[in-house]
Amino acid sequence: MIVRRRLAARLGQSFVVVFIVTTIAFFVIRSAPGDPFSYDSSRITPAVRAEWRARFGYDQPLTVQYGRYLWSVAHGKLGYSTLKSEPVANALVEALPRTLALAGVGLLLSLVIGVVVGTAQAAGRGGWFDRISSHVLLVLYSLPDFWGALIVLLVFAYWWPLLPAGGIVDAMHDYMPRGQAIADRVRHFVLPLASIILLTTGAISRFQRGAVLDVLPADYLRTARAKGVPESGVVWKHALRTALAPAIVLLGVLLPALLGGTVFVEQVFAWPGIGLLATRAIGSRDYDLVTATVIAGAVLVVVGNLIADTLHAVLDPRVRE
Amino acid sequence: MHKPVVAISALILLAACTSTEGGPRPASGPSGGTFIYSAPSDPQSVFPAFVAEQVGAVVIDLVFDHLADISSDLTTTGDKTFTPRLARSWTWSPDSLSITFSLDPRARWHDGKPVTAGDVRYSVKVLIDPKVASPVAATLSNVDSVSVKDSLTAVVWFKKHTPEQFYDIAYQLYVVPEHVYGKVPLDSLRTSDVIRTPVGSGQFRFVQWKPDVSFELDADTANYHGRPLLDRVIVTPATDPAARRTQVLTGQADFMQNFPGDLAVLDSSKVARALVVPSLQYVFMGMNPYAPKSNMQAHPIFSDVRVRRALSMAVDRVAMLHNVFGDKGLLGRGPFPMILSVSDTTVKLPPYDTAAAGALLDSAGWRRGPNGTRSKHGAPLKFSLLLPSTTASRQKYSQLLQEQFRRIGVTLVIDAVDPKTFTARIQPGQKAGDFDAVIQGFQTDPSPNGMRQNWGTAGIGLEGQNVLHYSNPKTDALIDSIALSFDPAKAKAYAKRAFQQIADDAYAIWLYDITEVEAVNRRVTVTRTRADGWWRYLGEWSIAPDKRIDRDKIPLSAGAPTPAR
Numbered sequence: 088m089i090v091r092r093r094l095a096a097r098l099g100q101s102f103v104v105v106f107i108v109t110t111i112a113f114f115v116i117r118s119a120p121g122d123p124f125s126y127d128s129s130r131i132t133p134a135v136r137a138e139w140r141a142r143f144g145y146d147q148p149l150t151v152q153y154g155r156y157l158w159s160v161a162h163g164k165l166g167y168s169t170l171k172s173e174p175v176a177n178a179l180v181e182a183l184p185r186t187l188a189l190a191g192v193g194l195l196l197s198l199v200i201g202v203v204v205g206t207a208q209a210a211g212r213g214g215w216f217d218r219i220s221s222h223v224l225l226v227l228y229s230l231p232d233f234w235g236a237l238i239v240l241l242v243f244a245y246w247w248p249l250l251p252a253g254g255i256v257d258a259m260h261d262y263m264p265r266g267q268a269i270a271d272r273v274r275h276f277v278l279p280l281a282s283i284i285l286l287t288t289g290a291i292s293r294f295q296r297g298a299v300l301d302v303l304p305a306d307y308l309r310t311a312r313a314k315g316v317p318e319s320g321v322v323w324k325h326a327l328r329t330a331l332a333p334a335i336v337l338l339g340v341l342l343p344a345l346l347g348g349t350v351f352v353e354q355v356f357a358w359p360g361i362g363l364l365a366t367r368a369i370g371s372r373d374y375d376l377v378t379a380t381v382i383a384g385a386v387l388v389v390v391g392n393l394i395a396d397t398l399h400a401v402l403d404p405r406v407r408e
Numbered sequence: 409m410h411k412p413v414v415a416i417s418a419l420i421l422l423a424a425c426t427s428t429e430g431g432p433r434p435a436s437g438p439s440g441g442t443f444i445y446s447a448p449s450d451p452q453s454v455f456p457a458f459v460a461e462q463v464g465a466v467v468i469d470l471v472f473d474h475l476a477d478i479s480s481d482l483t484t485t486g487d488k489t490f491t492p493r494l495a496r497s498w499t500w501s502p503d504s505l506s507i508t509f510s511l512d513p514r515a516r517w518h519d520g521k522p523v524t525a526g527d528v529r530y531s532v533k534v535l536i537d538p539k540v541a542s543p544v545a546a547t548l549s550n551v552d553s554v555s556v557k558d559s560l561t562a563v564v565w566f567k568k569h570t571p572e573q574f575y576d577i578a579y580q581l582y583v584v585p586e587h588v589y590g591k592v593p594l595d596s597l598r599t600s601d602v603i604r605t606p607v608g609s610g611q612f613r614f615v616q617w618k619p620d621v622s623f624e625l626d627a628d629t630a631n632y633h634g635r636p637l638l639d640r641v642i643v644t645p646a647t648d649p650a651a652r653r654t655q656v657l658t659g660q661a662d663f664m665q666n667f668p669g670d671l672a673v674l675d676s677s678k679v680a681r682a683l684v685v686p687s688l689q690y691v692f693m694g695m696n697p698y699a700p701k702s703n704m705q706a707h708p709i710f711s712d713v714r715v716r717r718a719l720s721m722a723v724d725r726v727a728m729l730h731n732v733f734g735d736k737g738l739l740g741r742g743p744f745p746m747i748l749s750v751s752d753t754t755v756k757l758p759p760y761d762t763a764a765a766g767a768l769l770d771s772a773g774w775r776r777g778p779n780g781t782r783s784k785h786g787a788p789l790k791f792s793l794l795l796p797s798t799t800a801s802r803q804k805y806s807q808l809l810q811e812q813f814r815r816i817g818v819t820l821v822i823d824a825v826d827p828k829t830f831t832a833r834i835q836p837g838q839k840a841g842d843f844d845a846v847i848q849g850f851q852t853d854p855s856p857n858g859m860r861q862n863w864g865t866a867g868i869g870l871e872g873q874n875v876l877h878y879s880n881p882k883t884d885a886l887i888d889s890i891a892l893s894f895d896p897a898k899a900k901a902y903a904k905r906a907f908q909q910i911a912d913d914a915y916a917i918w919l920y921d922i923t924e925v926e927a928v929n930r931r932v933t934v935t936r937t938r939a940d941g942w943w944r945y946l947g948e949w950s951i952a953p954d955k956r957i958d959r960d961k962i963p964l965s966a967g968a969p970t971p972a973r
Contacts, residue, residue, distance in 0.1 A: 119828065119829070120828060120829040120831075120832030120833060121828030121829065121831055121832040125828065125831050125832060125835070131460060131543040131544070131546070132545065132546050133869070135541050135542065135543055135545060135546075138538070138541040139541055142541070167599060170452060171450070171452070171619065172452060172453050172458070172598070172599075172603075172604070173604075173619075178619075181619055181620065182620070237650055240650065240651065240654060241650075241654070244654050244658065245654045245657060245658060248658045251655075251660055252651055252654035252655045252658060252660055253646045253648075253651040253654070253655060253660075254621065254644055254646065255621060256621065257660075258442075258444045258622050258642040258644050258660075258661075258959075259442070259642075259958075259959045259962065261616075262959075262962045354647050354648050355648050355650065355651060356648075356651060357644075357645065357646035357647060357648065357651050359619075359620030359621060359645075363620070363647060364620075366647065367449065367647065370826070370827065370828065371828070372828050
């Protein structure tokens with residue numbers, strides 16, 4: 088009963104968060120200079136621009152536009168994308184799975200690698216692996232997202248052209264036999280995924296190292312050692328389980344940053360996900376599309392946090408209590 | 409002038425003027441090959457009435473056709489230099505208020521149906537009907553109506569006889585099939601799915617559009633003007649210039665526009681090479697005659713012609729050009745791109761003379777203080793320079809201008825903003841623009857009529873293109889005279905006087921003409937290009953059999969176009 092009540096409260100909070108973010112996005116993009124029809128072309132007459140503004144309701148007072156937008160969203164309509172010349176829902180349906188695949192797989196692999204590396208660092212604290220990997224991860228952690236992705240592109244697609252330099256598939260993908268087509272998808276997935284992993288793993292492993300080091304002096308581990316459990320067992324079996332809970336919480340914290348990083352990675356690798364869509368929508372002041380991508384991002388973050396909190400509760404009985 | 413500047417100018421003019429014959433030539437040589445164009449975005453629309461950006465313009469120009477094609481020197485007056493496309497021939501009425509077009513009976517839509525006079529009538533209707541609100545409606549503002557004599561004869565009626573009325577209807581209009589699009593109410597066309605699967609009569613036919621992934625066209629092998637040499641054109645969007653650059657340098661793509669960074673990379677690349685394409689764009693530093701955002705109060709600095717001339721004389725335009733573009737730049741000569749048929753190299757501009765510039769500023773009351781900067785009545789000679797943050801060449805120019813102005817005691821503050829903000833600040837409606845000075849580029853029409861929008865009083869106002877609110881009755885009269893001249897020589901003479909008047913008023917420092925340096929795969933044979941679009945003769949480009957790679961050997965897709973998604 089308590090769990091249900093808590094879940095309902097969290098869902099309510101989440102709804103409020105999404106609503107506030109939507110409202111902010113709605114007004115911020117409309118307060119930016121220009122609008123979807125402020126083309127820089129001498130051929131387009133002011134009358135035509137005015138006609139389109141009227142058709143999309145952008146000539147109405149902001150409060151009226153806001154009311155209409157909320158009504159429309161409440162009825163499941165996210166508006167029309169002036170940039171993509173199609174309903175916003177269509178654009179989201181195309182882009183969202185691509186971002187989820189990239190961010191989801193990226194986050195999962197980052198977690199696995201980060202936890203393993205962080206735990207290994209803590210187990211061999213002060214040793215050569217700890218020292219070298221700490222320095223490498225610190226560099227990766229400090230890299231600006233955009234720059235990191237560009238470096239990956241430059242090294243593995245240009246200097247050492249092992250993999251394609253962008254897109255989700257090759258231009259000739261449809262003409263490839265099935266096996267080659269699957270390989271083509273994987274090849275295009277590798278570099279953006281590697282960028283995400285490189286940019287995220289540093290934070291997770293540093294956090295995990297600290298968490299394991301905090302746990303290692305605990306009484307129950309001393310007892311385990313006294314009972315003859317080998318040190319590897321102490322670290323990888325007992326300490327890791329306890330130290331994993333904070334890392335799971337970190338996932339919730341990392342999710343917004345990861346989505347932010349995905350924007351840059353998608354742009355550099357021409358990966359047509361939500362991030363790239365949002366960037367283009369902002370640049371062309373596609374009001375409905377900007378607001379919808381912000382809503383999608385907010386929902387992803389909220390859901391991610393809910394999942395992280397739930398997992399934390401599963402792993403740590405104190406949280407459940 | 410420095411020799412490389414002369415050389416590149418000559419090269420570009422030569423490239424543009426080697427032939428005045430318009431339209432794709434009949435294909436000669438072996439056909440085949442896949443051409444991948446790495447574009448900065450997906451096309452926003454692929455229906456001619458709604459295309460207002462370049463990727464869409466490439467697609468519609470390959471899929472759809474005109475009544476007649478313009479010559480490669482882009483002459484827009486009369487009809488002598490135009491070559492037949494959908495129209496096999498045409499005749500003028502005695503009063504020149506109508507032109508009767510006889511359509512080529514061989515012309516077919518990509519679905520196999522014949523092109524008819526009814527399609528011409530429908531295409532005009534789509535463009536000019538207010539329900540459609542086409543962004544390019546203004547191009548047919550002189551067309552009154554179209555009547556259909558028979559299935560292959562359309563009569564176009566004009567409101568008035570003008571030197572460019574043939575150009576307006578024959579080249580500005582893309583003919584679209586009524587039987588495909590006519591079922592959709594005009595006010596619903598823009599949001600209709602039918603316009604996402606274009607059916608045209610051009611040399612390439614639509615195959616499929618995977619949004620944000622690829623847009624594929626195949627050669628129309630049964631085209632009435634002959635098939636293009638390439639089998640297939642695929643547009644793949646990549647927003648980031650670095651990604652496009654890498655794609656073309658590694659052979660993943662065959663072409664990109666505006667190659668970024670060091671052009672020497674292309675000289676040494678075994679995969680791609682540079683392709684210099686002249687354009688109809690020129691860039692200048694404009695000085696606002698009015699105080700920013702004011703109700704046309706005089707600008708405290710630029711209202712004085714002596715100051716404007718002094719600033720022009722303080723900058724070494726040739727050195728700046730070399731600094732930014734190396735030997736691939738083209739110096740600005742006035743308010744026109746050099747490629748335009750009425751352009752003029754003899755327009756007199758203020759010479760580079762920093763001593764004279766200083767003296768002019770002194771005489772205008774702007775005197776140097778102890779710290780070297782100039783001031784007048786306690787106000788420093790300081791102004792901001794607005795520019796879009798996304799254009800590297802303009803950013804470099806802004807820094808060079810800043811340094812050169814500093815040398816004569818003028819302080820320049822660089823104000824780089826995102827493109828939409830830039831557009832909003834230079835087009836604030838009836839008030840003066842929200843800037844002191846601006847680095848602005850004008851993309852002109854081939855027609856000299858474009859001058860009216862850029863430099864005529866008619867271009868001032870809500871979202872008008874005359875961003876400086878420049879107004880001079882003498883210039884207006886000369887621009888009108890150009891537009892009304894049926895004799896090209898007279899038009900050129902009027903244009904020369906108009907250019908000189910604008911240059912004498914000194915509201916701008918003419919920086920450079922944009923010459924695009926594209927990157928193209930070395931296995932692609934490029935026959936020619938045209939200033940109004942690198943792709944105009946794409947049907948003539950080819951890939952020699954001995955240079956073909958795997959993707960070039962894939963046979964053409966069979967069957968009808970597949971749905972867009």
